[in-house]
Amino acid sequence: MKSVGLLLKFSLRHLVRQGWQTILLIIGILLGVAVVIAIDYANESSKKAISLSTQSITGKATHQILASGSGIPEEYFAEMVRNGVFNEASPVIEGYVNVSEFDQQAILILGIDPLLDFPFRQYYGDDDSQLNQLISIISEPNTGIIAQDLADEFDLQLGDVINYIFEGKPGKLKIVGFISTDEPIAKESLKGMIIVDISTAQSAFNKIGILDRIELIINEPKEETIIKNQLPSGLVLRSTSEQNQQLSNMVGAFQLNLTALSLLALVVGGFLIYNTMTFSVIQRRELIGLYRSIGFYRSEIFFMIIFEALVIGLIGTIFGVLVGIALGRETVNLILQTINDLYYVTTVKSVSIPSVSVIKGILLGIFATILVSIPPAIEATQVTPRTAKIRSGYEGKVRKNLIILSFLGVMLFFISYYLLYSPYFQNLWWSFGATLLVVIGFSIFAALGLFLILPILSKVLKKYFGLIPGMAARELYRSLSRTAVAVSSLMVAVSVTIGMAMMINSFRYTVSIWLRETLAGDIYISVPNQFSNRSSAYIDQESVRSIYEYPEINKIDTLLTTNGISDFGDLQINVITNDEIAYERIFTKIGAPTENIWNNLLLEKILIAEPLANRFDLDINDVLPIETPAGKVGFEIIGIFSDYTSSQGYIMMTRSVFEKYWKNEEITAISINLDKDKNVNDAVREIKSRVGQNNQQLLVRSNQNLRDDVMVVFDRTFAITNALRFIATMVSFIGILSATLIILLDRKREFGMLKAIGFRQKELNQLVLTETGLMGFFAGIFAIPTGIVISLILVYVINLRSFGWTIQFYLDFWSISQGVIIAMVAAFIAAIYPLNRLNKLKPIQVIRDE
Numbered sequence: 001m002k003s004v005g006l007l008l009k010f011s012l013r014h015l016v017r018q019g020w021q022t023i024l025l026i027i028g029i030l031l032g033v034a035v036v037i038a039i040d041y042a043n044e045s046s047k048k049a050i051s052l053s054t055q056s057i058t059g060k061a062t063h064q065i066l067a068s069g070s071g072i073p074e075e076y077f078a079e080m081v082r083n084g085v086f087n088e089a090s091p092v093i094e095g096y097v098n099v100s101e102f103d104q105q106a107i108l109i110l111g112i113d114p115l116l117d118f119p120f121r122q123y124y125g126d127d128d129s130q131l132n133q134l135i136s137i138i139s140e141p142n143t144g145i146i147a148q149d150l151a152d153e154f155d156l157q158l159g160d161v162i163n164y165i166f167e168g169k170p171g172k173l174k175i176v177g178f179i180s181t182d183e184p185i186a187k188e189s190l191k192g193m194i195i196v197d198i199s200t201a202q203s204a205f206n207k208i209g210i211l212d213r214i215e216l217i218i219n220e221p222k223e224e225t226i227i228k229n230q231l232p233s234g235l236v237l238r239s240t241s242e243q244n245q246q247l248s249n250m251v252g253a254f255q256l257n258l259t260a261l262s263l264l265a266l267v268v269g270g271f272l273i274y275n276t277m278t279f280s281v282i283q284r285r286e287l288i289g290l291y292r293s294i295g296f297y298r299s300e301i302f303f304m305i306i307f308e309a310l311v312i313g314l315i316g317t318i319f320g321v322l323v324g325i326a327l328g329r330e331t332v333n334l335i336l337q338t339i340n341d342l343y344y345v346t347t348v349k350s351v352s353i354p355s356v357s358v359i360k361g362i363l364l365g366i367f368a369t370i371l372v373s374i375p376p377a378i379e380a381t382q383v384t385p386r387t388a389k390i391r392s393g394y395e396g397k398v399r400k401n402l403i404i405l406s407f408l409g410v411m412l413f414f415i416s417y418y419l420l421y422s423p424y425f426q427n428l429w430w431s432f433g434a435t436l437l438v439v440i441g442f443s444i445f446a447a448l449g450l451f452l453i454l455p456i457l458s459k460v461l462k463k464y465f466g467l468i469p470g471m472a473a474r475e476l477y478r479s480l481s482r483t484a485v486a487v488s489s490l491m492v493a494v495s496v497t498i499g500m501a502m503m504i505n506s507f508r509y510t511v512s513i514w515l516r517e518t519l520a521g522d523i524y525i526s527v528p529n530q531f532s533n534r535s536s537a538y539i540d541q542e543s544v545r546s547i548y549e550y551p552e553i554n555k556i557d558t559l560l561t562t563n564g565i566s567d568f569g570d571l572q573i574n575v576i577t578n579d580e581i582a583y584e585r586i587f588t589k590i591g592a593p594t595e596n597i598w599n600n601l602l603l604e605k606i607l608i609a610e611p612l613a614n615r616f617d618l619d620i621n622d623v624l625p626i627e628t629p630a631g632k633v634g635f636e637i638i639g640i641f642s643d644y645t646s647s648q649g650y651i652m653m654t655r656s657v658f659e660k661y662w663k664n665e666e667i668t669a670i671s672i673n674l675d676k677d678k679n680v681n682d683a684v685r686e687i688k689s690r691v692g693q694n695n696q697q698l699l700v701r702s703n704q705n706l707r708d709d710v711m712v713v714f715d716r717t718f719a720i721t722n723a724l725r726f727i728a729t730m731v732s733f734i735g736i737l738s739a740t741l742i743i744l745l746d747r748k749r750e751f752g753m754l755k756a757i758g759f760r761q762k763e764l765n766q767l768v769l770t771e772t773g774l775m776g777f778f779a780g781i782f783a784i785p786t787g788i789v790i791s792l793i794l795v796y797v798i799n800l801r802s803f804g805w806t807i808q809f810y811l812d813f814w815s816i817s818q819g820v821i822i823a824m825v826a827a828f829i830a831a832i833y834p835l836n837r838l839n840k841l842k843p844i845q846v847i848r849d850e
Contacts (some may be wrong), residue, residue, distance in 0.1 A: 029316025037324025037361035071210030111201020147190035313369030447484035490779035498787025572650035611804030612649025776827025780820030
C-alpha cells in the first residue's frame with residue numbers, strides 16, 4: 001500500500017510540474033463534457049417541454065376523436081351525448097396566438113366546456129373554487145382565465161383586457177379569473193395557455209359549429225368498440241398514448257442527431273486525452289524503467305497512469321458540468337425554436353435542470369477519460385529497466401506495430417461499411433458507431449502515411465530547401481512514436497470540423513437549389529404567425545377577392561394546407577391548383593412523363609414528398625388510403641419529389657379531387673405570377689395596400705424575400721450544429737497546441753545539444769517552426785479525406801435515416817481549406833512558448849543534466 005501511495009504522489013507531482021499540459025487537457029475534457037451535457041440538457045428539457053405541452057392539451061384523456069381534413073360537426077357530439085354513447089367526453093377547440101401583453105410569445109387558447117372538461121385536467125385539482133372560476137367564462141363572451149403565475153409575471157389584474165393576433169386577425173379577451181396549482185408539471189403547463197369557453201374559441205377561430213377534437217376517458221374495451229362503431233366517415237378514434245408516441249417519434253430523430261454530434265466533440269476530446277497520456281508515458285519511459293528497477297509492479301504502474309487520467313478527468317468533468325449547464329440554458333431555447341419550426345408548437349419555455357443530464361455528463365467524462373487512457377497505461381507496463389533507455393528499440397516497435405495496425409484499419413473500414421448499409425443495422429446509433437470506426441481507421445492510416453512519406457520528404461526538402469528543412473522531416477520520422485500519435489489525434493479533431501461544415505454547406509446548397517426550382521411565382525401571400533409547419537391558418541374570403549381583383553396578374557394559384565389521417569399515421573395534405581407543379585418540383589421518382597403529371601393528378605392520383613415516402617415506406621404506384629368524410633379512399637402515388645420544409649413530408653392533390661371528398665373551400669396561401677412588364681416590388685406594395693384595408697393582416701412577399709425567410713429558418717435550425725462545430729474546432733485547436741508543446745518541450749535536451757555544437761538561434765527557430773508546420777500541415781491534409789468521408793456518411797446515411805431528406809453533396813473547398821489553416825495556425829502558435837524557452841536555454845545546463 002505504501003508503494004501505491006508513493007506512486008500517487010509521483011503522479012500528482014508530475015501533473016503539477018506539467019502545468020500547461022495538464023491545464024490544456026482539462027480544458028479539452030471540459031469542452032467535450034460541456035457539449036454533451038448542454039445538448040443532453042437541452043434535449044431532456046425539450047422532451048419535458050413537449051410532454052408538458054401535450055399534457056396541457058390532452059390532460060387525463062385516454063382517447064381522442066379526430067377528423068381528417070376538416071373539423072368535427074357539433075351535432076355529432078351532441079347526438080352521442082344524448083344517446084349515452086359517451087360517458088366522459090369533452091369537446092375541444094384550440095389555436096395558438098400571439099399575445100402582445102406576453103411579449104408576443106406563442107400562447108395556446110384552449111376552448112372547452114367547463115362543466116364537461118373539469119374531470120380531464122389535472123391542473124383544476126379538486127378545489128371547487130377552481131370550478132367556479134371556470135364557470136365564470138360561460139356567463140360572458142370573449143373572456144378567459146389564465147395562470148396566476150402568468151398574471152404575476154406580466155402584472156395583470158382581474159378585468160384587464162389582453163390583445164392577441166390569430167391568423168393575422170386581432171382579437172381581445174377579458175381576464176375574469178386566475179387558476180393555480182401546486183403540482184409542478186401542471187403549473188408549468190398552465191403558464192402557456194388561456195382557457196376560454198368553447199363558444200368564445202369558435203368565434204375567435206372562425207369555427208362556428210365545428211370542433212377540433214373530442215377527448216374521452218374510456219375505461220372498458222367494450223366502450224371503445226361501441227364508440228368506433230358509431231364513428232361516421234372521416235373521423236377516427238386514437239389513444240392519447242398513440243398520439244404522443246407519434247410526436248416523440250417525430251422529434252426523436254432530431255434529438256438523436258444532436259446527441260450523436262455532441263458525442264463527436266467528446267470523441268475529439270478522447271483523442272486529445274489519448275494523445276496526451278501516450279506522450280506522458282513516452283516522456284517518462286526512463287523514469288518508469290527506474291520505478292520498475294526499484295521494485296514497483298506492472299499493476300502499480302498501470303494504476304499510476306489511470307490515476308493521473310482519473311484526476312484530470314474529474315477536474316475537467318466538474319468544470320464541464322458547470323459550463324454545460326450554462327450552455328444548456330441557452331441551447332434549450334434554440335432546440336425548442338427548431339422544434340416549433342419543424343414539428344410542433346411548444347408553449348412551455350422553462351424547465352428545471354434535468355439531473356439525468358448531469359449524471360450522464362459526469363459518467364461519460366470520467367468513463368471516456370479512463371477508457372482512452374487504458375492503451376497508454378498498458379504500454380507503460382511494458383517498459384522494463386533494460387528497454388527504458390533504448391529509444392531506437394521503442395521506435396522500431398512502433399513502426400512494426402504500424403504495419404499490423406494497417407490491417408486493423410482495413411478491417412475497421414469493412415466493418416463500418418457493413419454497419420452503414422446492412423439491413424440488420426438500420427438504427428442511427430449503428431450509423432454513428434460506424435462513423436467512429438471510420439475515424440479510427442483513418443487515424444491509423446494517417447500514422448502509416450507519415451511512416452511512408454517522411455523519409456522521402458526529408459530527402460526532397462534537403463535537396464531543394466537545405467539541411468534544416470530536411471533535418472526537420474527526418475527528426476519527425478525518427479520520433480514517429482510521438483509524431484504519429486500527435487498528427488493522428490489532430491487529424492481526427494480537424495476532420496470532425498471539416499465533416500460537419502461540409503454537411504451543413506451541402507444541406508444549404510441543396511436547399512438553395514430547391515428554393516430556386518420550387519418558388520417559381522413572383523409574389524407569395526400567406527397568413528402570419530404560423531408557428532409550425534402544420535399551421536391551418538386561412539385567408540379571409542374578403543382578402544382573397546381583393547387579391548383576385550388586382551390587375552396585371554398573369555396567373556394565380558392557391559394552396560390549402562390541412563391535416564389528414566391515413567392507415568400509416570397522420571399526414572399533411574397540400575391542396576393545389578397549380579397545373580405547372582410537375583415542372584416546379586425536383587422528382588426523385590416519377591411514374592409518368594412530366595407533361596402528363598397534372599392529368600394524372602386530376603384522375604385522383606397524388607404526389608408525395610420524399611420524407612413522407614421514407615417515413616411510411618411508400619413508392620410510386622403504391623396506394624395510400626386516407627380517411628375522408630366519404631369514407632376511406634385509396635390514392636395512387638404518381639410521383640415522389642424532394643422537399644425540405646418538414647421531416648414529416650406531405651401529399652399533394654388537386655383542388656377538384658379534394659373538394660370531391662371534403663367540404664373545405666378555404667385557402668392557406670396564394671402564389672401570383674405577374675405580367676412581364678410589372679415590377680414585383682411595386683406589385684407587393686400595391687397588394688399590401690389592398691389587403692391592408694381588410695381586418696386580416698397578411699404576409700405579402702416577393703419570392704426572393706420568401707427564399708430569404710426560408711434560409712433564416714434554415715440557419716436557425718443549424719445554429720446548434722454550427723455551435724457544436726465551433727466547439728469541436730476549439731477542442732482540436734487545444735489538441736494541436738497541447739501536442740506540439742509536449743513534443744517540443746520533451747526535446748529540450750536535444751535542442752540544447754544542437755546549440756552546444758554550434759546551431760545558431762535563427763537555425764534552431766527555423767528547425768522548430770518547420771517541424772511544427774509539417775505536423776500541422778500533415779494533420780490538415782490527412783483530415784481532408786477523413787472529413788469528406790464523415791460528411792458523406794452524414795449526408796447520405798445519417799440525415800436520410802433521420803429526416804428522410806436526400807441532400808446533394810457539395811464539395812466545399814473553403815471548409816477544407818479552413819481545416820488545414822486551423823491545423824497549421826494552431827501548430828505555429830503552439831511553437832511560440834517552446835521557442836521562448838529554447839531561446840533562454842543554456843547548453844551547459846543540458847550538458848550538466850546529461
